[in-house]
Amino acid sequence: MRILDYISFGLKNLIYYKKRTIYNIIITFSIILIILITFTASNTIISFLEENINKNIEYRTMYVKYDVMEESLSSVMKKLSKVKNVIKVIEQDKYQSYITIDKFKTNKTDGEINIIASDSNLLPSIVAGRNPNSNDKNYLICPTKFIADSNLSTRTDLTKEDYIDGRKFLNKEITIKYYSYDYSKEIPEVLNQYEEEFQLIGLYNTYDNYAKDNTCYTSFTNVAKINKNMSGNSEEYTEEVYYHPIIIVNDSKNIDSVFEEINSMGYTPIKRMNIDSNLIGNIKLICLSILLIAIVISIICMITIILKNIKEQEQEIGLLKALGYTNKNISLSFLVESLIIGLISFFISILIYTILYFIISNLINNTNLIFTKIAINYSWYSVLISFIIIIIIPIISTFTWFKKIKNVNIVNLINNE
Amino acid sequence: MSIIKLVQAEKVYYKLNQEIKALNNVNIDFSSGKFYAIMGHSGSGKTTLIQILGLLDNLTSGKYYINGKDVENLTEKEKASLRMKKIGFVFQSFHLSPNLKAYENVILPMIINKDILPKNRYQEAINILEKLNLTNRINHFPKELSGGEQQRVAIARALANNPDIILADEPTGNLDEKNEDNIFKLLKKISQSGKCVIVVSHNKEITKYADVIYTMKNGKIERLTDENS
Structure with missing residues (x-):
């Protein structure tokens, strides 16, 4: 046939x-x-x-605990900066802070946002506005939709209607307010009030980045400055606080290898977000x-x-x-x-x-x-x-x-x- | 000249642990150019005989020769080739392919015959159908043909590869009297052209046309009188 x-x-x-x-x-x-x-x-x-x-910075971020009696912070940070695939080593108090923005308050929320230190290499994808450049000093990158509240993770009464539309504030001046405290008193009192003008230059999607709905980004310099100002005279009146360094890995696929390497160096790495690999x-x-x-x-x-x-x-x-x-x-x-x-x-x-x-x-x-x-x-x-x-x-x-x-x-x- | 020969042929079936001898020590031979009728009641073994002759089934014991060659131990492929080249079948229920036109049904056996070139198939089929007075029906599907026409197409199909042997199992079983006659006449004509035509039938009309008549009873075969054609 x-x-x-x-x-x-x-x-x-x-x-x-x-x-x-x-x-x-x-x-x-x-x-x-x-x-x-x-x-x-x-x-x-x-x-x-x-x-x-992969884009989520917090997923690629680890705290590194070390024996503070045995080694200095600077020495640990120097060693960590040599670990393969680590792109940033910073002190913990220069990584993250919490500040209040009056413009972000609503009748249900207190206006507090979580700001994380970043640079143009570590930011999530900007979907509106622009990435920061070297001329931007006081910039903010916020979510397209967000809720500013200090208890966001535990609040169950918030709905979609409580979200703020970030586009309303894009390219506008935002005043951030924070306080330093006097620790000489038994109950710390406000020492100084700080107000600074920031500009909201870009927006990102929290769903793209698996970020919390109150997370914003600014420069490492700004976070360091805010935390230093907020600390007030705590150095004089409180016990020394040992801040653990934070490392940021270049890619999520390298997290485990970096984790192992830091472990082998005798330190204790702790992932900021431990759920995602599973x-x-x-x-x-x-x-x-x-x-x-x-x-x-x-x-x-x-x-x-x-x-x-x-x-x-x-x-x-x-x-x-x-x-x-x-x-x-x-x-x-x-x-x-x-x-x-x-x-x-x-x-x-x-x-x-x-x-x-x-x-x-x-x-x-x-x-x-x-x-x-x-x-x-x-x-x-x-x-x-x-x-x-x-x-x-x-x-x-x-x-x-x-x-x-x-x-x-x-x-x-x-x-x- | 003997074209088919059965020697001590036996076919045994088992039904409900009972042995049934459909063919019981059958010795018979068939020659070219003759019209054979095999008659008998239901269950006599005549259908089994024609199935054995057509290589559709195997003997339990005995020998079967076609053109002097023992065919019992051929492989399935060799038997299929022999069926294609040497044997043409005509069934009681016609068994035409419903999705093929009359001429396509006739071409069906030619497709696997390397001796017929593809470009010649159509004309060969038309020639055969014309001989069987089916010129006006070549493009009709089986459901558009009468019973008699369908059986003639089935006969045409059986003749497609110019086989030496034509086997027909109750070819007039589903036809009226007039068509019965026509079919027997046709088969007679085919035998006169030099082919060995073997017809199983319980229809007594066949005796008018057959050259040789056999009867079967309980698996045994007996030759009745020859009738000169």
Whole structure:
């Protein structure tokens, strides 16, 4: 038999059994579409988490505890700066602070924000406004939507309506206020009040960065200055506080190796955010499991369809065998039929997938929802996997079935027993 | 000249632990150019005989020769090749492919015959159908044909690869009297062209056309009188 004969045979069968063919194409392209969508969704979720956790500075930040009696802070910091993949070593009191901004107060919140020291290399992606440059002294980078409150992590009464729209304050002057205290008294009293003008030059998405909803960024210099001012005369009247250094790792994938190295140096590193490596791992596992289940179910459905088609045509198979067709001839005929259905379904599903991709991508890119900037990648990998499935499954199914009927009495087949 | 020969042929089935001898020590041979009728009641073994002759089933014991060659121990592939080249089947229920037109059904056996070039298949099929007075039906699907026409298409299909042997199992079983006659006449004509035509039938009308008549009873075969054609 020539290839054309097989194709002609297959096409005639498909056209004659129109209803069945349409049904099979619908089922098959639905299956392929499910695989494509599941793949894309899994990839999107995993990439989203990996990339955005990766961008999160706090995730890449560790405290390093050391024996303060044995070694000085400067000596420890010097050693830590030589650790591979560490891009920043700073004293703890120069990393983070809490300040109140009157403009951010509402009737439910006290206006306190958490500011973290950063520079242009360590900032999250700016979605509105701009990155700071060397001329910017008192700058603030805030979330697009945020809540300024000192008890944010424990408040359960706050809703979406309590969020402040950062765009309202973009490029505006913001007054920050903080106090230093006199520790000579039993109960510390306000020593000095400080007011400084900052400019809100850029906005980022907390969902992109997995950051807390009250986290803002400013320069290392500003944080150091604020904390120093706030400390007042505490050095004179309180016990010496030993601040542990903070290190920032260049990439989230290097966190574990840096952790191990600092451990081996005899220090105790503590991750600022300890949940994410497990979180990403678990979510990856769930996504991959869902994907695997989708693929397995798809394969089972496809095999069932093919075997059902073959079973329905047992009488014709018997006739062909009686006419002298070999098992190979018959197997290849059904294989070509299955491949034709598979290819038609494949192209339909790719078309629908592509249309869906453009619609959803545009929808996400043009929306102002808080859950924005999810990058959906067109999954060529899933297109390839789907193509392989529609080629391999018919091959396995057809030859598996014919192995079984190879020795069945032709008469029984013709009589459909 | 003997084209088919069965020697001490036996076919045994087992049903509910009971042994059933469908063929019981059958010794028979068939020659080219003759029309053979095998008659008998239901369960006599005639259908089993024709299935064995058509290599659709295997003997339990005994020998089967086609053109002097023992075919019992051939592989499935060799048997399939022999069926394609040497044997044409006609079934009671026609068994035409419903998704193929009349001429396509006739071409079906030609597809696997390397001796017929693809470009010649159509004309060969038309030639055969014309001989069977089906010129006006070549582009019709089986469901558009009458019973008699369908059986003639089935006969045309059986003749597609110019086999030496035509086997027909109750070819008139689903036809009316007029068509029965036409089919038997046709098969007679085919035998006169030099082919060995073997027909299983319980229809007594066949005796008017057959050159040799056998009857079967309980797996045994007995030759009745020859009838000169």
